[in-house]
Amino acid sequence: MQRLGGSARQVRQTLTTWSFILPSLIGLGIFVYGSLVYSLYISFTSWDLLTPARWIGFANYARAFRDESFIQCLYNTVYFVVAIVPLGIVFAMAMAMVLNKQLPGIGFFRAAYYVPSITSTIAIGMVWLWIFNPDQGVLNAILKLVGVSNLPRWLESRVWAKPALSIMRLWQVSGYYMIMYLAGLQNIPNELYEAAEIDGATGWQKTRYITVPLLSNTTFFATIMLIIEVFNLFEAVYVMTEGRPGGSTNTILYYIYAQAFQRYRMGYASAMAWVLFVILFVITLVQFAARRRKEEIGF
């Protein structure tokens, strides 16, 4: 009798425990894990949503690597990574150093730099679309004012569309990483700087040999996050260029979206989504491995 009472209590306890956790697990099971498996299946089929999916094996994957538009998207993404990541990191770190100073009104500047990163890319993308407008836009008006004669056609030009988009993304995302660096800076103990001052270190030397190395952890995560962010470039392209001119601003995610929801090639789009996933996964792994190696050789 007593044992029975004990096990009833145990059952009740188990039920309580699972009642806390099951709603999340069921939802994630369906919408994340289930979707993941489903997505892998779709990537091996030819499916237009209307007729039943047909199993075609690896054909979608093979097709992706022969598809010139997809290759162009990969190239464009590499361009954006090179244009945005190093500049974004340097700019965020440098501005964080300035914002870390205890000056009157510094709170206002921190907030002002951060605001672009909470703003919707769709909305502010439309504003930038007009800023970059070659005839009525403010950017060319300023360039004209300072005497530039051969005004770029920005988003209409094959040469200038990528830099224009990079400028807009740099403007929008760097505030976020700047706050990350600000947090990193506030973790550096003041004694280090005091000791360096006693040894007669200059401001530049302190930055070079104390600040930058001690921020390497922040730099590591910021770089990974920024690369992922650039690989997922979508909304700015959607509002500002739709991949034009001539596919020169097309990105992987935009191409996936267009293939899936404008041309209804669900299988092909899923296969490209998996390729993108694998690329991001490998990049992250390589960065973690590189960091471990750096630590081993005591860099």
Added chain:
Amino acid sequence: MKRKKRLHIAALYTILVSVALIMIFPFVWSVTASLKTRSQIYSGNPLDLIPDPATLNNYRKALSVLPFHRFLLNSLVLATTVPVISITLASMAAYSFARLQFKGRDLIFMLLLGVMMLPGHVTLIPRYALVRKLGWINRYTALIIPPIFSASLVFNIFFMRQHFLSIPRELEEAALIDGCSRWGVWRNIIMPNSKPAIATIAIIGFKTEWNSFLWPNVVINDFLKMPIQVGLTYLQTNVQSSWDILMAATTLSIIPLIVIFVCFQRYFMAGILTSGLGGR
């Protein structure tokens, strides 16, 4: 020495102000342009920021072309319900991970953390197919339910668990001895002691959903159920490059978030400092 220091500070402010001008300029430009007349926009000097004469006509036009008040309302619903449900579910799960013993707890926790590494685009198409099969297209259920179950839920679980671990056990032990149930403890002791943590993830959640575009764009094409970001792109297609109307519309869509940012700035900052990969 003193003079050098003063020069140094002047240089710092010069940098601060010029960068701030670049950061704020697009906002200033869209607000001022939204108050200009059409003729000033198309024939005036783009560098002339002062609307002369100032008019609210563009707002009137933006509101009449498409049901903008509905867009704003839908976004408000989306940006409040998703975080509220997500945080409730996350706090429940987090409580069991922080305080309760059960078989497979650590394994389940690790499996959940894996979700944070998963880019959202991989599940976009299967989710769409699923929602379509369920007949949810153009319904609020499609807008709200799938976004709840995403990486942000897992981030919230992780975040709340960390917070719960910092709450002293003594607080709940007394209540448990008095016969309070686990649910009672969660509701009356744990949650009231977590207000700042909840505020932080609620703010991030509001921002994320207010700005979300790809998913709503795929599942909603009915104006009455459309959130603001999707509505904006329809307006863009509708009015082409009528910058006057577009700037009024973008201003309307940006302002609510800026107001919230100004009021809850410290929660936004706390959000970044703790978020890492999941909080965006």
